[in-house]
Amino acid sequence: xxxxxxxxxxxxRQHLLQRRRxxxxxKRVLSSGKQxxxxxMRMDGVDRSAGKMxxxxxxxxxxxxxxxxxxxxxxxxxxxxxxxxxxxxLKNNGCGLAANQIGxxxxxxxxxxxxxxxxxxxxxxxxxxVRHSEETNDDVEGCLSIPGKYGTVTRWNDITVKHxxxxxxxxxxxxGQNARxxxxxxxxxxxxxxxxxxxxxxxxxxxxxxxxxxx
Ligand SMILES: [Zn+2]
Numbered sequence: 001x002x003x004x005x006x007x008x009x010x011x012x013r014q015h016l017l018q019r020r021r022x023x024x025x026x027k028r029v030l031s032s033g034k035q036x037x038x039x040x041m042r043m044d045g046v047d048r049s050a051g052k053m054x055x056x057x058x059x060x061x062x063x064x065x066x067x068x069x070x071x072x073x074x075x076x077x078x079x080x081x082x083x084x085x086x087x088x089x090l091k092n093n094g095c096g097l098a099a100n101q102i103g104x105x106x107x108x109x110x111x112x113x114x115x116x117x118x119x120x121x122x123x124x125x126x127x128x129x130v131r132h133s134e135e136t137n138d139d140v141e142g143c144l145s146i147p148g149k150y151g152t153v154t155r156w157n158d159i160t161v162k163h164x165x166x167x168x169x170x171x172x173x174x175x176g177q178n179a180r181x182x183x184x185x186x187x188x189x190x191x192x193x194x195x196x197x198x199x200x201x202x203x204x205x206x207x208x209x210x211x212x213x214x215x
Pocket of ligand 1: 144184188
């Protein structure tokens with residue numbers, strides 16, 4: 001079990017985000033919103049709001065499954081909201097966020113995906129995991145909606161996710177940390193939080209410092 005790995009990867013992701021700024025995806029996310037606010041990459045980010053948007057920490061609200069995005073959904077509005085959600089996620093040093101974490105009831109998630117040593121904030125609308133590996137791995141996860149707590153969670157190594165892109169439904173395969181983040185967020189859409197699946201739950205200060213660099 002490698003405690004603190006998630007945080008370490010998160011830090012690496014933040015480092016990459018800072019080093020590579022402006023990212024292609026950051027630009028896209030920023031331009032989709034109303035304001036061009038700078039990202040706040042503080043490690044101890046405690047401001048859980050972006051404009052009127054706030055990260056939901058009420059577990060009862062997080063238990064409500066989200067509904068699929070339909071033809072009737074106003075996509076322009078939805079993408080503007082997703083842009084704000086991405087800013088909120090990055091501001092809070094997160095690597096993923098699900099709709100119900102910002103009080104929305106539609107099925108969408110965002111995730112910081114690492115591909116070819118670059119980071120991109122990816123949007124997944126109506127995501128469904130259609131295939132997964134038999135192999136699993138255990139790693140530490142935290143959740144922006146459950147601040148200060150970490151837990152060891154078993155996840156599939158590889159997943160294939162079907163989701164609605166602007167060009168229609170597509171399937172993509174992800175592995176490792178990318179697959180872990182997507183599984184965490186898809187669980188959110190189904191009303192499941194990582195602590196439901198955690199073999200153990202511990203406070204942030206109990207994550208051994210030496211293991212934070214273990215990834
Ligand atoms: Zn979460």
